[in-house]
Amino acid sequence: MKKYLKALVFVLVYIILPISINIGMLQLIKNVGWINSMRETTPTSAFLILDPVSITALLLLVKFVRKENPITFAKFKAISMTNGLICAGLGLALAMFTSSILKVDAFKSSVEPIGGSIDWIIGGNIILVILVTLINNFYKELCFRGLAFNEMSRVIPAGVALVVQATFYASELVYFQNPVSAVIYAFSGQLVFGIIYYFGGSIWSSFITQVCCTMGLILFKRTGLSGLFTSGSSLVLFIISILLTLIMLVVLYRVSKNQNSSKMTGLPSA
Numbered sequence: 001m002k003k004y005l006k007a008l009v010f011v012l013v014y015i016i017l018p019i020s021i022n023i024g025m026l027q028l029i030k031n032v033g034w035i036n037s038m039r040e041t042t043p044t045s046a047f048l049i050l051d052p053v054s055i056t057a058l059l060l061l062v063k064f065v066r067k068e069n070p071i072t073f074a075k076f077k078a079i080s081m082t083n084g085l086i087c088a089g090l091g092l093a094l095a096m097f098t099s100s101i102l103k104v105d106a107f108k109s110s111v112e113p114i115g116g117s118i119d120w121i122i123g124g125n126i127i128l129v130i131l132v133t134l135i136n137n138f139y140k141e142l143c144f145r146g147l148a149f150n151e152m153s154r155v156i157p158a159g160v161a162l163v164v165q166a167t168f169y170a171s172e173l174v175y176f177q178n179p180v181s182a183v184i185y186a187f188s189g190q191l192v193f194g195i196i197y198y199f200g201g202s203i204w205s206s207f208i209t210q211v212c213c214t215m216g217l218i219l220f221k222r223t224g225l226s227g228l229f230t231s232g233s234s235l236v237l238f239i240i241s242i243l244l245t246l247i248m249l250v251v252l253y254r255v256s257k258n259q260n261s262s263k264m265t266g267l268p269s270a
Contacts, residue, residue, distance in 0.1 A: 007156075042125045047139075058142060059142075083202075086255060089212075094189070098217060104234045112181075140193075144166075145193065149197065152164055162191060165190065170190070201259075
């Protein structure tokens with residue numbers, strides 16, 4: 001019973017601590033002129049300030065309170081080039097999934113708020129957007145996969161832990177009053193990222209996927225590739241993106257499994 005209570009307390013702290021930091025810091029910086037000017041250009045740019053503080057706080061928490069090496073605990077393990085390329089492909093497939101579902105006639109009205117959320121995430125100065133993509137996705141992988149999922153998976157089945165970590169992320173969006181469709185979309189996405197983290201065996205696997213997904217959305221939105229997603233073609237692209245995602249998940253699992261087996265036997269891996 002004690003180990004379950006300990007895991008629960010730490011998971012709640014992993015989630016609540018960054019939220020508390022964000023709320024407190026937003027109160028401090030909201031009247032700072034240059035920050036507000038930057039936020040007008042790129043709405044998410046505040047994360048360039050908030051997330052590094054949250055990341056630092058979480059790492060210190062694990063090291064000095066949890067008494068664990070945060071690098072080991074969160075699985076900052078080296079991955080093979082094959083693993084990285086598969087994860088990059090998964091990110092682009094997920095970007096295709098999102099871009100296509102927004103144009104499918106059967107879903108268009110119900111998922112409209114998701115489009116607004118994505119425009120908010122990738123809107124503004126492209127340099128700032130890229131920096132936010134790197135820092136915010138690193139924070140999400142550290143918090144929800146590296147810490148929360150690993151904490152839970154030590155005491156409960158991994159499948160249950162994957163669902164719970166995705167639920168925690170979705171609950172955070174509920175707290176900040178996001179629409180229902182965006183919350184469901186976020187839950188589904190974080191569940192997939194959790195599976196990629198678990199299959200890939202490293203935080204770098206899911207981080208690469210997250211970054212490539214966001215960069216894919218930017219690419220599709222800001223270039224002529226957006227013309228691919230018409231009401232006629234989007235259903236086909238939607239189905240293709242799902243199939244590609246499922247296939248690459250299976251391949252990632254097998255590649256990572258073979259890599260782990262090679263390490264145990266001392267043979268070179270891909």
